[in-house]
Amino acid sequence: MTGFTTLFHKELLRFWKVMLQTVAAPILTALLYLLIFSHVLEEHVQVYPGVSYTAFLMPGLIMMSVLQNAFANSSSSLIQSKITGNIVFVLLPPLSYVEFFLAYLLAAMVRGLVVGLGVGLVGLVFTDLTLVHPLWMLAFALSASAVFGTIGILAGIWAEKFDHLAGIQNFLIVPLTFLSGVFYSIHSLPPFWQKVSHWNPVFYMIDGFRYGFFGQSDMPPGIGMAVVLPCVLVLTGITLLLLERGYKLRH
Amino acid sequence: MTAAIRARALEKRYKDVHALRGIDLTVEQGEFFALLGPNGAGKTTFISILAGLARATAGRAEVMGHDVLDDYRAARRLLGVVPQELVFDPFFTVRETLRIQSGYYGLRHNDDWIDELLVHLGLEDQADTNMRRLSGGMKRRVLVAQALVHRPPVIVLDEPTAGVDVELRQSLWAFIRRLNREGHTILLTTHYLEEAEALCERVAMLKQGRIVALDHTARLLSCEAERRLELKLDPPYLPAQLRRWLIECRDGRYCLRLTDYAEIETVLASLRAAGIRVQDMTIAKADLEDVFLRVMAQQG
Ligand SMILES: Nc1ncnc2c1ncn2[C@@H]1O[C@H](COP(=O)(O)OP(=O)(O)OP(=O)(O)O)[C@@H](O)[C@H]1O
Ligand SMILES: [Mg+2]
Numbered sequence: 438m439t440g441f442t443t444l445f446h447k448e449l450l451r452f453w454k455v456m457l458q459t460v461a462a463p464i465l466t467a468l469l470y471l472l473i474f475s476h477v478l479e480e481h482v483q484v485y486p487g488v489s490y491t492a493f494l495m496p497g498l499i500m501m502s503v504l505q506n507a508f509a510n511s512s513s514s515l516i517q518s519k520i521t522g523n524i525v526f527v528l529l530p531p532l533s534y535v536e537f538f539l540a541y542l543l544a545a546m547v548r549g550l551v552v553g554l555g556v557g558l559v560g561l562v563f564t565d566l567t568l569v570h571p572l573w574m575l576a577f578a579l580s581a582s583a584v585f586g587t588i589g590i591l592a593g594i595w596a597e598k599f600d601h602l603a604g605i606q607n608f609l610i611v612p613l614t615f616l617s618g619v620f621y622s623i624h625s626l627p628p629f630w631q632k633v634s635h636w637n638p639v640f641y642m643i644d645g646f647r648y649g650f651f652g653q654s655d656m657p658p659g660i661g662m663a664v665v666l667p668c669v670l671v672l673t674g675i676t677l678l679l680l681e682r683g684y685k686l687r688h
Numbered sequence: 689m690t691a692a693i694r695a696r697a698l699e700k701r702y703k704d705v706h707a708l709r710g711i712d713l714t715v716e717q718g719e720f721f722a723l724l725g726p727n728g729a730g731k732t733t734f735i736s737i738l739a740g741l742a743r744a745t746a747g748r749a750e751v752m753g754h755d756v757l758d759d760y761r762a763a764r765r766l767l768g769v770v771p772q773e774l775v776f777d778p779f780f781t782v783r784e785t786l787r788i789q790s791g792y793y794g795l796r797h798n799d800d801w802i803d804e805l806l807v808h809l810g811l812e813d814q815a816d817t818n819m820r821r822l823s824g825g826m827k828r829r830v831l832v833a834q835a836l837v838h839r840p841p842v843i844v845l846d847e848p849t850a851g852v853d854v855e856l857r858q859s860l861w862a863f864i865r866r867l868n869r870e871g872h873t874i875l876l877t878t879h880y881l882e883e884a885e886a887l888c889e890r891v892a893m894l895k896q897g898r899i900v901a902l903d904h905t906a907r908l909l910s911c912e913a914e915r916r917l918e919l920k921l922d923p924p925y926l927p928a929q930l931r932r933w934l935i936e937c938r939d940g941r942y943c944l945r946l947t948d949y950a951e952i953e954t955v956l957a958s959l960r961a962a963g964i965r966v967q968d969m970t971i972a973k974a975d976l977e978d979v980f981l982r983v984m985a986q987q988g
Contacts, residue, residue, distance in 0.1 A: 443791025451779050522775035526834065528741055529769055530792035531761035688702070688742045 441536035444527060448544030452510055459548060463506050464555040467498045471560060474620060484622040485653045491564040496574075496647040497619035498560070499553045500581060504639065507549030507582040508589040508610050511541045515593025516602050519686075528687065534680035538590065538673075545586030550578060566650060573658050574649025580665045581642035585610075587672040594676075594685050613639045623655055638668050690753035692717045692842045692873035693738060698747035700733050700897075707733040709897040710747070715890075717752075717841070720865075720874045722884035722905075724980060725894030731877040732772050734894070735846050739769045751842055765793065768840030770832050772847050772877075776819040782806070782830055783815045786837055793838035805833040808863045810856060825852045832860065836867075843867065844875045849883065861887060885909075885976035893983050901983045905976065912974035912982065917944045917952060919959075920968035927962045930955060941968075 452459040475491035482490045518524035527537065560566070568574060588610075596602045617639035623631050634640045645661030648654035654661075680686070693715040700708040707730045715721045723731050736742035737749050740756055740763070748755060754762040777785060783802065790798035806812050809829040814822060819830065832848055845864070849857050865887070868874050878884055884891060885905060893901040901908065916935070919942045926934065926942050933944040933955075944955065952971070959966060 439794040439796055440792050443788055446791075447788050454779055518777075521778075522771075522773050523777045525741060525769075525771050525775060526777065526789060527792065529739055529764060529767075530789070530838075531764040531794075532792060533761065683743060687740060688736070 440530060440532045441540055444532060444536065444540035445543055448510075448514060448540055449547060451514055452544070452548050459506070459510070460552055460555060463502050463552045464559060467502045467552075467556040468559055470498055471495070471563060475563070482621075484625070485651055488651050488653070489564060492566060493622075493647075493651075494620065495557065495560045495564060495566055496650050497643050499556045500578070500643045500646045501614045501619050502556045503549040503553035503578060503582050504585040504614055504642070505549075505610060506552040507545040507585040508592070508606075510548040511545035511586050511589030512593040512596070512602055512605070513589075514541065514544075515590065516596050516599060519593070519596075520598070524686065534677065538677055538680055541590050541593075542583065542586045545589055546579065546582040549582040549585065553578065553582075568650055569652035570649045570658075572649075574646060576662065577642055577646040577649060577658070577665065580662070580669050581639075581646070583669045584638070584642070584665065584672060587669070587676055590676050591672070591679070594679060597685075613637060617643050618655070619643060638664055641665055689717055691715060691750070692719065692752060693875060694748075694750045694753075695734070695738075696748045698734070698737060698749055699745045700730070700737060700742065701745045707897050708737075708744075711894075711897075711899060713892060713899065713902070715873060715875055717873050718868070718871055719890060720868050720888045721876065722888035722891045723875060723877045723894060724881065724884060724891060724976075725877075726984060728896075729894040730897040731894055732846055733897075735769065735844050735875075735877070738844065739767060740764060765838065766841050768835040768838065768843045770835040770843075770845045770848050772850075774824060774827050774831070774851075776822075776827050776830065778818070778820040781816050781818050782811055782822070782833075785819060785830060786833055789834045790837045795838060798837060801839065802833075802837065805836055808859065809833050810859060825856060828852055829856060829860075841871070842873045842875070846877050847879065848876070849878060849880060857883075881976040881980055891976070893980060895984060900986075901979075908979050909974060909976065912979045914974050914978065915946045915949060916972040916974075917946055917955065918942070918968075918970045918972065919944070919955075919966060921959070922965045922967050925962075925964060927958050927964070930958055 471494060474494055479490045484493045592602055592605045616634065617637050618634065623634040623640065626634065641656065641661035641664040644654045644656050645658045648658040691714045695711050695713045698708055698711040711734060723734065725731050733742060737744050738751060738756060740760055750756065751763040752766045754766065756763045780788065786802045786805070790802065806815055809832055811826065811829055811833065814826055819827065822830065828848065828851060835843065848860065852860065864874060876884065876888060888905055891903065891905050891908060892899050920940060921942065924940050930944065933946065935943045935945050946952065
C-alpha cells in the first residue's frame with residue numbers, strides 16, 4: 438500500500454511543482470475560449486430554454502479541460518520517464534502493475550479535476566451556474582477523467598518519443614474533444630453529423646456532465662453513463678493486460 | 689543455503705541481437721562477485737533480467753530463491769540495482785528522491801538509514817540540492833544510495849565507478865565492503881579490472897552472451913602462467929640468447945616473458961656472462977587484465 442501511495446504522491450508532486458504550466462496555463466486557455474465564444478455567440482445562440490450561451494458553454498469547457506489535462510498528465514509523465522530513463526526507479530521496486538496503473542490514473546484524474554475546478558471557479562466570475570444534479574455531474578467528471586487518464590497511460594506506454602505523443606494529442610484527443618458538443622448542442626448539427634457524434638464517447642461525457650448542471654441534455658444521462666462506464670472498463674482491462682506483460686516497459 | 693542469484697540456461701534475444709546465449713550462473717550468499725566482459729557482452733542484459741527490467745527469452749532466474757517473474761515482488765524486494773545509465777528525476781532533491789524510493793519499497797520512516805547513506809556516500813551537503821544541479825559523479829552516488837534504501841541482501845552494481853572521482857571510489861568500495869562483511873551479496877560489473885581483482889572473490893567473464901571463464905579470482909590469476917621481468921640494462925643491450933623471451937622494449941626497458949621464476953637465474957647468468965649490469969629490475973605477476981585479455985583472445 439505504501440508503494441502505491443508513494444507513487445501516487447510522487448505523481449501529484451510532479452505536476453504540482455510546475456503548476457504554472459500544468460494547472461494555471463490550461464485554466465487560462467479555457468478562459469480565453471470562454472471570453473471569445475461567449476462574446477461572439479452570446480446574443481445569437483440559445484441551446485436550452487432559460488440557459489444563456491455562456492452558461493451552456495461552461496460545462497463543456499470544464500469537461501474539455503478535465504479530459505485534456507488528465508490525458509496530458511499520465512502520458513507526459515510516462516514518456517518523460519521513459520525518455521530520461523528514470524522509469525527504472527518505478528520498475529525496480531516491488532510495485533504491482535495494478536498499483537502502477539492506479540497511481541498514474543488517480544494522479545491524472547486529480548490533475549484533470551483540479552484544472553476543471555479551476556476553470557469552473559474562474560468561470561463563475563462571468564456567468565452564474567446552477568447545479569441541478571451534482572451527483573450526475575460528479576459521476577461524469579470522474580468517469581470521463583478516468584477514461585482520458587487511462588488513454589494517457591496507454592499513449593505514454595506506447596509512444597517512444599514526444600512526436601508520437603503529439604500525434605495522438607493532435608489527431609485523436611483534440612478532435613474527439615472538439616467534435617463532441619463543447620461549443621454547441623449536437624441537435625444544431627445536420628443529421629449526418631449528429632449520427633457521427635453519437636459514435637463519439639466524449640459527446641456522452643460532455644452531455645451527461647452538462648445534465649448535472651442544467652437538468653437538460655441531448656441524451657438521458659443514464660444512456661451516457663451506459664456508454665462511458667464500459668469505456669472505462671475496457672480501457673482499464675487493456676491497460677492492465679499490457680502492464681502485466683510489461684509491454685514496451687520491460688523489454 | 690539458497691543461492692543469492694541463480695540463472696539457468698538464460699537466453700535473451702532482442703530483434704536482431706542474441707544478447708545472452710545460455711547463461712548458467714550461481715552466486716552464493718555473501719559472495720563478492722564480478723561479472724566482466726567487453727562492451728556488448730551482455731552484462732547489463734543479465735542484470736536487467738534479474739531486476740525484471742527485461743524478460744528472458746528462455747531460461748530462469750532467481751534472486752534468493754524467488755523467481756524473478758513468478759515471484760517478482762519478493763525477488764525485487766531482495767535486490768538492489770545501481771543501473772549503468774546515469775538517470776535521475778529532475779523534479780526532486782536528493783533527500784526527496786531517497787524518500788520516494790524508500791516509499792516504493794514500502795518504507796515510510798527511513799530517514800535514519802537515508803542519513804547514513806548520505807554520509808557514507810559523501811552526499812550530506814547535497815541532501816537538499818535538486819538532482820538537476822548535481823555533477824555527474826554526485827548523481828551516480830545518489831543512484832547507489834537509491835539502490836540501497838531498502839537494505840537489499842543482494843546488491844548489483846553495474847559499473848558504479850564510471851565517472852566517479854578517486855575519493856568516492858575509495859569510500860564507495862569501503863562502504864560496499866562493509867555491506868559485504870555484514871552479509872550482503874555483491875555482484876559487480878566494471879571495466880576497471882584492478883577493482884574487480886582487489887574486491888571480488890570470484891569472477892565470471894562474459895563474451896558475446898556466453899560465460900567463457902568462471903572461477904575464483906586467485907585461481908584464475910595463478911593459472912595465468914606468465915610472469916614478466918622488466919630490466920634496465922647498462923649498456924642497454926640484450927644478449928641474443930635472451931631475445932626469444934622479449935615482449936617489447938620501451939624507454940630503454942626490456943620486458944621479458946617468463947613462465948617460471950626459476951628462469952630469472954638463467955637471465956641473470958646470461959647478463960653477467962655478457963658483462964651487462966642490471967640497473968633496475970621489476971618482476972610483474974599477471975594481473976586480471978592479462979587473464980581477461982588472454983581469455984577473450986582465446987575464444988575466437
Ligand atoms: N533494448 C535493446 N534492444 C536491442 N538490443 C539491445 C538492447 N539492449 C541491449 N542490446 C544489445 O544486447 C547486447 C548486450 O548488451 P549489454 O548492454 O547487455 O552489454 P554490456 O555487457 O552491458 O556492455 P557494456 O560494457 O557496454 O555496458 C548488445 O549487442 C546490445 O546492443
Ligand atoms: Mg552494460
